[in-house]
Amino acid sequence: MDSQHLLDNLLNVIFLFIPLIIVIVLVLGSLAGLHYFLLAKHGHLSSEQKLLRQVSMLVLTIVGSVVIAMTLPVSESTRNQVIALIGVLLSGVIAFSSTTIVSNLMAGIVLRVNKPFKVGDFIKVDRYSGRVTEMGLLDTEIQTESRELIAFANTLMVNSPVSVTRASGAVVSVELSLGYDLHHSLVERFLIEAAKAAQLSDPFVQVISLGDFSVSYRVSGLLLEVNSLVSARSRLHKAVLDTLHNNDIEIVSPAFVNQRPQIEGSRILAKTPRQNILSTAMADAYSSTVENTPENVIFDKAEQAQQQARTKDSLTQALAEIESQLENAQGENKAELKLKKEKIEETLGELINQKLQDDDVVTTTNRNI
Known part of the structure; x- marks a missing residue:
């Protein structure tokens, strides 16, 4: 009798935890699948491009934790206390975090959505003018005509008037x-x-x-x-x-x-001066000056960033087209598309690594100065 009663209690406890186990499996499986499709599958993305996907994964993980808490085999009051505890922890994280970081992050998302300018554009903001070299989620960097690099908080870029030189002229x-x-x-x-x-x-x-x-x-x-x-x-x-x-x-x-x-x-x-009295040395110096335009010296980082952005965009577009073609491809055509995809991903990876190395060189140079 005692053993039968003990067995019944054990089965009841197991039945109580079955919904929780199912939810845990579903949540973990969903998070693992989303992590694969958002991050692991796109290894060619830069750290800046991955940041928004990582934030999305963080939000989904919090949502999954709340769903798991709602299926706990406890009383309703205890369940509400657990959910409230999660909310208090999140509120504490946000409260102890700098409000400036949060506002800059939101402003960075607004700039990404509205796209008032892009890397390589000439802009003028807050009495400074130059070409955009980087657009991060927290700040935007421009290179001025004196070759200085100035980083503006994204909140300033959103709240202040920004004049952009049109690409058409x-x-x-x-x-x-x-x-x-x-x-x-x-x-x-x-x-x-x-x-x-x-x-x-x-x-x-x-x-x-x-x-x-x-x-x-x-x-x-x-x-x-x-x-x-x-x-x-x-x-x-x-x-x-x-x-x-x-x-x-x-x-x-x-x-x-x-x-x-x-x-x-x-x-x-x-x-x-007449052309016939110019010496050969003066002519050579003039031609050298024409070839080495001021923009090549002043906006070197901006020009490089613009070229890298254009190359990355073209490669990403080509990669998306190949992935869409792979869905219906078969046989040798599929193998050829996979080979092209691998080469493009390898090129993207080299491009991202080169950018990271260039940033490290610039940072090290600035520290030495």
């Missing part, structure tokens, strides 16, 4: 003041000629102000290759100088005579 402008003795139609003709010499499209001239002693002009043109924005500005300045000086127009303050008396009729002009 940017307007390059130069402002200058000339005397009232020059007719605006003549000035406009020469400035448009300078803009065309600077390889700008659709040039136009504006009279922006009438001062007490001079007229202020602005010459602008459309630059289609925005990656050479810095060079284009310098090129336009030089073209304006050459065009106006070669046409006997001096760019000088009307009060110049009062500060530095000149012989009547003399002009302060910088004439363009």
